[in-house]
Amino acid sequence: MQKVIRRTVLAERQYARKVAKRKDKNERAWGKSNREQVNYSRKDETEVLKAARIYRREDYELGPLAPKRDVGEWAEKYGTINSQRARGNLIHTRNLDEELKSVGGKFLNIVKGDRVVLLEGRDKGKIGIIRNIDRQRAECTVEGLNRVDVSVPQYMIAEEDPDQRKVRTIEKPVPLNSIRLVYPLTDEETGKTRDVIVKKLVHSKIWHTKEGGARWSRIIPGLNIKVPWPKTEPPQYEDHPNDTLRLEVETKTFVPTLLGPPMPRSVIDELRNKYSIFRTRHDPEYLEAKIAEDREKEAKKKMAEQMRTPLKEVNRRERKMRKAKGKGKLTPNMLERIGRLIAQKKQLAMDAAGVSTETPVAVAA
Structure with a gap:
């Protein structure tokens, strides 16, 4: 049994x-x-900035004689950015909480469908609706804002794609730190409702649902105003010929009895090998057999200890002979030789340490 447990x-x-x-x-x-x-991305961005500085200098020096830039390879994609730079870089897990701290951390207070205002960029001060949020990059896409022209390589355009354009205009994601929620508040004195930029949002007590998710409310601190979540339309499901009907799923095809458990023991043998080293549950018969093997090994070990072999007989006779002789006695001659040997060893040790064994003579003052 111990062998089975150790192996597991x-x-x-x-x-x-x-x-x-x-x-x-x-x-x-x-x-x-x-x-x-x-x-x-950094290399491409650096090359674009260097080329822009050179072109700006040439345009300033040459004036009307400055060459055209939108020719040749750049005839269609002049003024665009690489598709790889259309979104930010991935953030490591250990730094992600710090990047998302301004919007609630792990439990975001900014979600898809919120109205937000941009705090930086060429569309600074404009309001838009969040289309999607990328948590791994701590950025979001705002509908209709921060639009850029992107050059799409030819290998990324499929033949069956109806859109064969090499240059497309998309909304470039913006960092979550550069947006703020816009919420309509009503002034109690004047009764007017206007959009207010919410600088900070905090979440209420978090509770977990039975399905394994988490829910919380977002609150404006100081005013204690609960900001509702944006309304989302329920997903629409379409029926297909190969779908399994709910009636068939809910039909009871197994009725447990008092003679056996709902799941027979043989099922685990199908899921995992009966003698697998990764298996932690075993049949009672298998455990009893292993316990019997351990008992048999212990019995054989005890039997081997009790058996009288020729070697054991010799050792037993030697012990009796040593016991009959008794303890030896030291004679005066032996004691004298032991003393000389001790003195010799002591003298050698003192000489090696540089210590004199002579008794010093006192000198009168």
Whole structure:
């Protein structure tokens, strides 16, 4: 039985080591891919800025004689940005909470469908509706704002795609730190309702649902005004010929009896090998057999200890002979030789340490 338990524990530890090794490998691969994307974006951005400075200088010096830039390769995509720079870079998990701190951290107070205002960029001060939010990059897309022209490579355009344009205008995502919620508030004195920029939002007590999700309310601190969540339309589901009907799913096809449990014991043998090292539950018959094996091994061990072998007989006779002789006695001659040996060893040790054994003579003052 102890062997079964030990084997199970070793298997669990080995699996834990494999999981940790796989996790470390995946994190390293993610970091390498993210660094490559960041370096590519920075390199492309640097090249564009250097070219812009050169073109601006030439335009200033040459004036009307300045060459055209929208020719050749740049005939269609002049003034556009690379599609790789259309969105930000991924943020590591350990830095994500700090980036999302201004909008609620793990429990965001800004969601899809909110009206927000941009605090920076060429569309600064304009209000739009959030189309989607990317938590991994801490940014969101605002409908109709921060639009940029993006050049799409030819290999990214499929032949069956109806839109074959190489240059497209899209909403570039903006950081969540550069937006603020816009909420209509009514003045109690004047009774007028106007849009107010909410600088800070806090969430109320968080409660968890039975389905495993979390819910909370967002509140404007100081005013204690609860800001409602934007209304979302329920998802529309379409029926298809291969769909399973709900009536068929809810039909009871198994009726448990008092003679057996709802799930027979043989099911676990189908899910996992009966003698697998990763299995933690075993049949009672298998456990009893292992316990019987342990008992048989213990019995054989005791029997081997009780057996009288020729070697044991010799050792037993030697012990009796030593006991019959008794303890030896030291003679005066032996004691004298032991004393000389001790004195000799002591003298050698003192000489090696540089200590004199002579008694010093006192000198009168």
